[in-house]
Amino acid sequence: MTNSLFAASAADLTIERIRALAARPDQVESLTLEFKREYSKSLVTGIAAMANTYGGMILVGINDKVEVGVDRVVGVDAQETIDKIANACSEMLDPPWEPDFFTVPFDDGSGRSVIVIRIDPNVAPRPLLIDLRAPIRLSGRNSLADRDRLLRLAREEPSAGVLPRGQSVMAPRLNQDNAGEATEDFILRTGINLPMGEAGAWRPLSERTVSALAQALDRSSFRDALETLGHGSFSQATGFRQLGHNRSRTARLVFQAISRAPVSDPVEAVVTVNLPEPYGSTSTGLMASITFDVIARVRRYADSIKAEQDYRYPVPNLADLLDGLLRTLADPLVVTEIARIADIDTALVSQPRELHLLTDGHVRSLLHPEGLQEIPDAGASFGGTFRANPALDLRVAAERQEQVDDWIRQLGLDAGLTGMEARIERYRAKNKSTA
Template identity: 70%
Template sequence: MNNSLFAASAADLTIERIRALAARPDQVESLTLEFKREYSKSMVKTIAAMANTYGGMILVGVNDKVEPGVERVVGVDAQEEIDKIASGCREKFDPPWEPTFIPVPFNDGTGRSVVVIRVDANVAPRPLLIDLQAPIRLSGQNSIADRDRLLKLAREEPSGGVLHMGQNVMSPNLERDREGNCTADFILRTGFNLPMGEAASWRPLSERAVTDLAQALNNSVFPDALKALGNSSFTSSTGFQQYGYNRSRTARLAYRALSRSTVPHPVEAVVTVALPEVYGTSTVAPATVTIDVISRVRRYADSLDNKVGAPGEEYRYPVPNLLDLLEGILTGTVDPQVVAEIARITDIDPALVAQPRELHLVADRQVKELLRTEFLREIPDAGPSAGGVFRANPALDLRDIADRREQVDDWIRQLGLDAGLTGMEALVEGYRARPRRKR
């Protein structure tokens, strides 16, 4: 699920974050999120339905509808609400189980709080029954599992068919020529796993759906960030289109910058959506989305006699270009239209499309030799670094521009420290202080 509050630590669950979530115009009730003004008997059924489906979160003390002049986050007496919900779970659930309750106080002297109920489908006993029936979650509402769905729940292995919160992606490798030499300066990789709807488990990819995903990527900020990586030294590209390994259950969309030099593609980006073959198996493997960015700008600059960089100097990547690249990647992955098209391909609710939580960088040399370092200082005997693995803060919602930039800034600071460089923090702060257009 893409809601950052589900994965956040209790310390990161603040009333300010909840108010910000409730104020989002695009944040409506879904498969994995529900708002409740206060306890009602139907809440226990919702908890069971989320446990039997993809998990989720219920915010108690938040009006489910936004009305002019009506406060949405109103709060409740936390202990009283938790006692009622826990009692209902004990009375109704077979086998006995209860979710996690986290009270988030207003801290304004009123004594009111929002109660966050986390329903983790990875740890819930499935099927979770109420009156010998298994509730399941549909888009923003509850239903009852039919015979086939109930049998699948009963037969699944522990955590079967449910995604873990971890969104690990495999580390990439730089391509090499026949002599074993790297053909690129670096490669960045991120991605995420997705559950699949029933139709996605058997049907081939729709040509129209793949074309629409390519169009959504081209309409996002992602291409602008790729262009900026090369200091806008190339003006044409193929845009995202099908290229290379495409099959009935794998779509590979490639963006390729174009040049007339000996390096024809200074920058490439490849977005791969892969649906596993699951027909006839007892467990459901996740679908995967992988995003690779391959940069050859340094090689491109050399082929132009350094015309991309300063005359007579070996080209190095400006840190602001990498900031813009990372921000463009993340902004593209949470773009509502991109999310909608990925959800359509996998036959799931857009609320289940995850956010990237891991980034890999593999370079052909030490990172400090790739970066423009006029504002940075090398730490003596710091040791080599040719990349790294960068984890995301699960408390950050990458749909929010401030959270997204905070995450990018953290990654860039980590990149500098791992490379044995100081001064990155001040460089980033100075860049952020400049007036910029919103993304």
């Protein structure tokens, strides 16, 4: 789910963030988001519909329509509204069930608040019925489940995992040559898991959708980030294209640098789409996965051309790589193509929440030492797993930068280095002054 408020902690649910969400021109009601000005019985229908589908969030105290000159965030009396919703859930829902309620007060002393209702389908007693019918959520509206959909809801396992709350991806492995030596400086991996739509669960990948994803990747900021990482080690690249293991439910899109040196691919990126095999499965929670791998060999490239100095990766280049990677995974064009492949609403394309880094050698030996100092006897680090703050919206430049800086600081501390925080602050200040 792209809306970061769904995963935010209670402390991160502020009226400023809600106002920013409501003010976004592209933030309309969707498969997983609904706005309500005040309590009504249809609100309970919305709770049941989201619980029976992919879950989501209902914000009470916000106009669902934008009108010029009218504040969209109007607020409600929190306790009175929650009491009405809770009573209606007990009376209308079969079986009775309550989602999570969070009160976000205004900061103007008015006593009004926005109520955030989170509906997690993984804990709801599905199917939730109203008058012996099961509401379901479509894009921006509610409907009713047909007989087949109702039967599948009734038969599913309690922990089917409708919408993934964690976005864990499998850690990468360094490739090795015939002598057992690693062939890369490092591999960086992130990715997302996706629920599957009904058509996506059975149909094979189409050449058209895979090609459209490749084109979206080529037009994204990912290419610029890869070129920055290359640090002049190549002048041309292939662009993303199908290469290697591609099957009816697996697509592998590869970007490769072009170099005449013995190390022909100083930088490589691999985007892998894996759709689940539906045959023989009775689960209603089939999941797809998309992984983004960045493979760096710039140091090996420098060694192969007998560079005068031992090459080390500048910290700003790594920051730009992480920013470009996260920006690409939140890019509307890329998200649209990913959603099309899985046959789901774009609202269900989650933002990446985990990053893996695996290095050949100590991390501190790969980093340019400018501004950094080693901590004596700190031990070695060969990468690690980096968790994202679920309260950050990676579509927003400032919040994406906050996430990148947190990861860079963690990288330095795990490597036994001090000065990383000051180093990244100087880089940000320099960029700001030249912007």
